[in-house]
Amino acid sequence: MRVFICGFGTVGQGFAEVLARRMDFLEERYGCPILVTGAMDSKTYVLDRNGLDPLDLVATKQRTGRVGEDEYSDSTKVLDQAAYDILVEVSPTDIKTGGAGLRNITHALENRKDVITVNKGPLALKFNELITLARRNKCKFRFEGSVGGAMPIINLCRENLRGEKIESIRGIFNGTCNFILSKMDKGQPFDQVLKEAQQMGYAETDPTNDIEGYDSACKVAILANSVFGRNVTFDDVKITGITGITEEAIALAASRNMVIRLIGEVSETKLEVGPRLVPRGHPLSISGTLNTAQIISDLAGPITVSGRGAGRTETASAILSDLISIMDERTE
Ligand SMILES: NC(=O)c1ccc[n+]([C@@H]2O[C@H](COP(=O)([O-])OP(=O)(O)OC[C@H]3O[C@@H](n4cnc5c(N)ncnc54)[C@H](OP(=O)(O)O)[C@@H]3O)[C@@H](O)[C@H]2O)c1
Numbered sequence: 001m002r003v004f005i006c007g008f009g010t011v012g013q014g015f016a017e018v019l020a021r022r023m024d025f026l027e028e029r030y031g032c033p034i035l036v037t038g039a040m041d042s043k044t045y046v047l048d049r050n051g052l053d054p055l056d057l058v059a060t061k062q063r064t065g066r067v068g069e070d071e072y073s074d075s076t077k078v079l080d081q082a083a084y085d086i087l088v089e090v091s092p093t094d095i096k097t098g099g100a101g102l103r104n105i106t107h108a109l110e111n112r113k114d115v116i117t118v119n120k121g122p123l124a125l126k127f128n129e130l131i132t133l134a135r136r137n138k139c140k141f142r143f144e145g146s147v148g149g150a151m152p153i154i155n156l157c158r159e160n161l162r163g164e165k166i167e168s169i170r171g172i173f174n175g176t177c178n179f180i181l182s183k184m185d186k187g188q189p190f191d192q193v194l195k196e197a198q199q200m201g202y203a204e205t206d207p208t209n210d211i212e213g214y215d216s217a218c219k220v221a222i223l224a225n226s227v228f229g230r231n232v233t234f235d236d237v238k239i240t241g242i243t244g245i246t247e248e249a250i251a252l253a254a255s256r257n258m259v260i261r262l263i264g265e266v267s268e269t270k271l272e273v274g275p276r277l278v279p280r281g282h283p284l285s286i287s288g289t290l291n292t293a294q295i296i297s298d299l300a301g302p303i304t305v306s307g308r309g310a311g312r313t314e315t316a317s318a319i320l321s322d323l324i325s326i327m328d329e330r331t332e
Contacts, residue, residue, distance in 0.1 A: 001030070001032065001034050001035070001085050001086065001327060001330075002034075002035045002036075002037040002049075002051075002083055002084045002085050002086070003019075003034060003035065003036050003037065003084060003085070003086045003087075003088055003323075004036075004037060004038040004039070004040075004079065004082050004084035004086070004087050004088065005036060005038070005039040005040070005057075005088045005090065006039075006040050006075065006079075006087060006088065006089045006090065006091055006101075006104050007040070007041070007089065007090035007091035007092070007101075007119075008039050008040065008041040008057070008061050008067040009041070009090070009092075010312050010315075011090040011118060011145075011312065011315045011316060011319075012039070012041075012088075012090045013057075013058045013061060013062075013312065014311075014312030014313050014315060014316035015088060015090065015316040015319050015320070016036065016039075016054035016055070016057050016058050017054065017055065017058060017312075017313070017316070018313060018316040018317065018319075018320050019034060019036065019054050019320070020053075020054045020055045022320060026324075026327070029324075029327075030327055030331060033051070034323070034327075035050070035051035035052075036051060036052050036054050036057065037049050037050075037051060037052070037082060037083050037084050038052075038078070038082040038083075038084060039052065039057050039067045039068065040067065040068075040072070040075060040078055041061065041066065041067045041068075042091075043066065043071050043072070044066040044067055044068040044069065044070060044071055044072070045067065045068045045070055045071075045072050045075075045078045046067055046068030046069070046070070047068075047078070047081060047082050047083075049083040075100055075103065075104055076103060076104065076107040079104065079107055079108060079111070080111075084113060085113060085114060086113065086114045086115070086116060086323065086326060087104065087105070087108040087113050087114070087115045087116070087117075088116050088117070088319060088323075089101050089104050089105050089108075089115060089116070089117040089119050089122075090117065090118055090119060090319075091104065091119060092119075093119055093120045093121040093209075093218070094121040095120065095121045095124060095125070095209065095214055095218055095234055096121075097121075097125075098121045098122040098125045098126055099121055099122075101117065101119035101121055101122045102121065102122035102125070102126060105117060105119075105122050105130060106122075106130070106133065108139075109130065109133045109134050109137055109139050109141065110133065110137065112137045112138070112139055113139060114139050114140040114141070114326050115134070115139065115140075115141050115142075116142050116143070116319055116322040116323060116326070117142075117143050117146065118143065118144075118145035118146045118149075118315055118318065118319065119146065120146050120215070120218040120219065120222065121218070123143055123146050123218070123221075123222045123225075124217070124218035124219075124221040124222055124233060124234040125233050125234060126233075127221070127222065127225040127226070127231075127232075127233070128225065128231050131225075140325075140326045140329060140330075142155075142322035142325060142326065143222070143226070143322070144318040144319075144321060144322050145315045145316075145317075145318030145319055145322070146218075146219070146222055147173060147219040147222050147223055148171070148173060148219070148291040148293065148305075148307065148309050149291065149307065149308055149309040149310045149311060149314050149315045149318060150307045150308045150309075150311070150314035150315065150317050150318055151290075151291045151292070151293065151305055151306060151307030151308070151309060152305055152307070152318075152321075153169075153171075153223070153293050153295075153305060154222070154223070154226050154227065155321070155322075155325070156295075156303075156305065157169070157223075157226075157227040157295060158226065158227065161295070161297060161300065161303075163299070164297035164298060164299050164300055165297060165298040165299075166227055166228070166295060166296070166297045167267060167296045167297060167298060168265065168266065168267040168270070168295075168296045169223055169227065169264075169265075169266045169267075169293055169294070169295050169296075170263055170264070170265050170266075170284060170293070170294050170296075171263065171264055171284070171291065171292055171293030171294065172261055172262065172263065172264075172284060172286065172290075172291055172292050172293070173215070173216045173219040173220070173264045173291055173293070173309065174210055174213075174215050174216045174219075174262060174291075174309070175202065175288075175289035175290065175291060175308075175309045175310055176197055176202050176203045176207065176210040176211070176215075176289070177210055177211060177213075177216070177241075177242050177262040178261065178262065178286070178287070178288065178289060178290070178291075179193075179197055179202050179203075179288060179289045180193045180194060180197055180203075180211070180242065181242060181245070181250075181259070181260055181261055181262065181275075182259075182286075182287035182288055183196070183197075184245065184247065184250045184260075185250060185254065185259055185287065187247070187250075189247055190242075190243070190245060190246075190247075194207060194211070202289060211241050211242055211243055212239070212241035212243065213239040213240060213241040213242070213262060213273040213274065214234075214239065214241075216239075216262060216264045216273040217234055217237040217239045217264070217273045218234055219264060220237050220264040220265070220266050220271060220272070220273055221233055221234050221236065221237055221271070223264075223266045224266045224271055227266070228266060228267065228268055230268070230271075232271060236271055237271050237272065237273060238271065238272045238273070238274070239272075239273045239274070240273065240274035240275060241262075242262050242275055244275075245260055245275055253277055256277075257279065257280050258277045258278060258279055258280065259277075259278055259280060259285050260275050260276070260277060260278070261275070261276060261278045261284055261285065262274070262275055262276075263275075263276040263278070263284060283304040283306075286306065289308075289309070289310075290306050290307065290308060290309065291306065291307060291308070291309030292304065292305065292306035292307075293305055293306075
């Protein structure tokens with residue numbers, strides 16, 4: 001099986017490292033090696049149909065800032081030259097247009113390649129188009145890590161909970177906002193905590209997508225489409241961020257034994273992200289950078305999952321799980 005890694009930053013490199021760690025396991029399970037036959041960053045690419053050493057790729061990227069020596073102007077032309085069966089698309093999220101990720105995923109599916117992605121933009125904007133294309137071309141298309149990183153949620157609902165009627169999912173889908181709100185619980189003002197989150201690497205230099213709730217809204221749209229079978233985009237989500245949360249509001253909540261958390265809510269009819277009052281001790285009152293979600297279904301009742309919503313190895317673990325599912329289906 002041949003894999004092309006598109007995007008070689010935090011997650012792309014993390015996936016290469018995880019693949020190297022699990023190489024023997026995968027070869028034993030499937031009786032053949034998983035070959036990385038190509039990789040691409042924003043400017044350069046490298047191809048080898050006989051397979052590249054994933055750890056050499058990481059070392060080269062870290063040493064030179066480039067994954068390959070050759071430069072490209074059109075990523076789809078690179079994909080056309082590559083020998084691959086599965087595209088792992090982990091280029092930056094663009095929630096306005098879907099960006100290069102949308103182009104690369106579409107191109108791979110049009111060429112009957114399987115795709116794994118954690119890139120939220122294409123999924124939050126063009127979910128149904130991509131799923132339809134994948135079905136039409138009999139391709140496998142998986143995206144577990146796009147919501148909640150390492151926290152299992154999409155495949156949990158679609159596979160382990162198949163047979164359930166899932167009534168709603170409510171969750172904390174952005175670790176940065178949760179970090180900020182939990183620090184505010186201790187009396188620190190928003191601006192100060194945001195600065196701290198940036199210094200600690202939890203928040204981007206431009207934190208808009210996190211604090212305005214856009215990142216959570218992408219995840220809510222992805223869940224609505226993938227778990228509830230709805231046909232929505234990011235634009236359909238009613239979004240309120242956390243920039244308007246004052247120290248007074250936090251104190252008032254605390255006086256009622258509550259905390260304020262940025263909650264994403266999805267059901268057949270609901271599609272919202274906003275600050276909500278949560279009783280202390282409730283599963284959604286957690287502090288820190290973890291993601292958590294509560295799934296309500298008719299037979300199983302409430303199920304709560306929690307885990308690291310971001311991180312190099314953590315996000316790569318979700319990609320590995322999708323890779324194994326695809327391989328299992330292919331070898332059935
Ligand atoms: N970080 C996480 O924990 C996490 C969790 C869940 C989902 N995600 C999603 O995973 C994706 C990658 O995140 P990341 O943290 O790895 O980002 P990142 O560190 O910024 O890495 C992005 C990579 O994509 C490359 N790139 C930029 N433009 C490209 C293009 N047009 N075509 C191909 N590659 C391009 C970059 O190239 P250069 O190296 O040359 O800049 C870089 O290698 C994003 O969509 C993000 O939303 C991330």
